[in-house]
Amino acid sequence: MEAGAAAPEPPSVRQQAVLDAVLALMVEGGDQLTMDAVARRASCSKETLYKWYGDRDGLLTATVRWQASRVHAGREAVQTLDGTTLREHLQDFAVSWLTVITSRTSVALNRIAVAHAGSRKSNLGGIVLANGRFAIGERVKPVLEAGRAAGLLAFADSESAFRTFFGLVGRDIQIRLLLGEALDLDADEIRRDADRAVDQFLALYGQANT
Amino acid sequence: MEAGAAAPEPPSVRQQAVLDAVLALMVEGGDQLTMDAVARRASCSKETLYKWYGDRDGLLTATVRWQASRVHAGREAVQTLDGTTLREHLQDFAVSWLTVITSRTSVALNRIAVAHAGSRKSNLGGIVLANGRFAIGERVKPVLEAGRAAGLLAFADSESAFRTFFGLVGRDIQIRLLLGEALDLDADEIRRDADRAVDQFLALYGQANT
DNA sequence: TATCGAGCGTACCGTACGGTACGGTACTGG
DNA sequence: CCAGTACCGTACCGTACGGTACGCTCGATA
Structure with missing residues (x-):
């Protein structure tokens, strides 16, 4: 199975906070996962989101990878x-x-x-x-x-x-x-x-x- | 587990055709499952769709039940x-x-x-x-x-x-x-x-x- | 043949959401 | 003190889609 392009670089602390906000919103109900909601929850601007992650899919992908990186036990x-x-x-x-x-x-x-x-x-x-x-x-x-x-x-x-x-x-x-x-x-x-x-x-x- | 309100009445032949169109669209890729696409595929008007099924969820529910009714073996x-x-x-x-x-x-x-x-x-x-x-x-x-x-x-x-x-x-x-x-x-x-x-x-x- | 209802096709409306632009602020390095 | 950078907040744009309205055709019934 292809993992789909290796993770580029580990997220900064601030970026981790953003990704955690995404996870929190996911848990609260899949439908309220909008870019606006993420920006509001993470107290950042949408422009930053797009600058860091490119688009919505990029944000989702980064979130999935972030969560995966936490689950892996040694x-x-x-x-x-x-x-x-x-x-x-x-x-x-x-x-x-x-x-x-x-x-x-x-x-x-x-x-x-x-x-x-x-x-x-x-x-x-x-x-x-x-x-x-x-x-x-x-x-x-x-x-x-x-x-x-x-x-x-x-x-x-x-x-x-x-x-x-x-x-x-x-x-x-x-x-x-x-x-x-x-x-x-x-x-x-x-x-x-x-x-x-x-x-x-x-x-x-x-x-x-x- | 609650099945969520029993099926009201079996779909007519025409209605079955509509539901089959929904299934076909589902199989072709989940994102193109719009009311417009269903109407076009089934050659019916959106108004009919809404008349028969109330709203999008109703259509989806009817489709799921329709498929379920076919799978049940005696x-x-x-x-x-x-x-x-x-x-x-x-x-x-x-x-x-x-x-x-x-x-x-x-x-x-x-x-x-x-x-x-x-x-x-x-x-x-x-x-x-x-x-x-x-x-x-x-x-x-x-x-x-x-x-x-x-x-x-x-x-x-x-x-x-x-x-x-x-x-x-x-x-x-x-x-x-x-x-x-x-x-x-x-x-x-x-x-x-x-x-x-x-x-x-x-x-x-x-x-x-x- | 006149009437009526079912339903097709199309046009239309409102809104939610992805994506962009921009002004304002705070921090950093020279 | 100034320039530059990073980023927040908000306003804005375009579009896609759920839902509605309406005109038309066609078949059934009297």
């Missing part, structure tokens, strides 16, 4: 891997993924990106995919492969195994949220959900010694 | 259920669900509904959920329960079991499509995917005699 290398640490890693991934996709910000952002994917031009959808679904895939797959190398997991294709993991974790959550269902999970429910998903994944792909 | 009763027929039933569900969510029409419609869910008012999202995710849930759960009654499956909560099935079938397909990835599956891939999902589901919930 990818720590996996060295020792026994049944317990593998399980912990997977649980961490599941919890953080569920936390992300159930957050108001993510829901709002994904709504914008999905809507944008309908009308071509400037693919926010691609950026969101690259920084969401694909980014976590690239982080999980090494763990799965390390698990296989340690004899803890068995699968032929790590991509396919990851997709199953993804499905077991997310189930119907994301589409229900995107379509407007209330359904807010607290940290406990997320943890239980993650536990269940990891249990099921290990039941499918785990070797005896887990 | 729910046949489940009587005899052995391991083979259970598997067949689940495979049928998986195939038809994958076929639906990968169809251009469904993607376009879901995009509209998701976008609409951002700005409150007239929840298309609720209607889509009710006729998609929840409708299939209500059709699958009786089968799961029959499978449990026949000693073929083991689970405590059929809703939860269904959600796992849903996740195993859909995985990341829907979100990737909604976010604009190309990814078109042909009938063969769908069938293989459905097979895999059913295998995995039975591995998790099946009793020995499957």
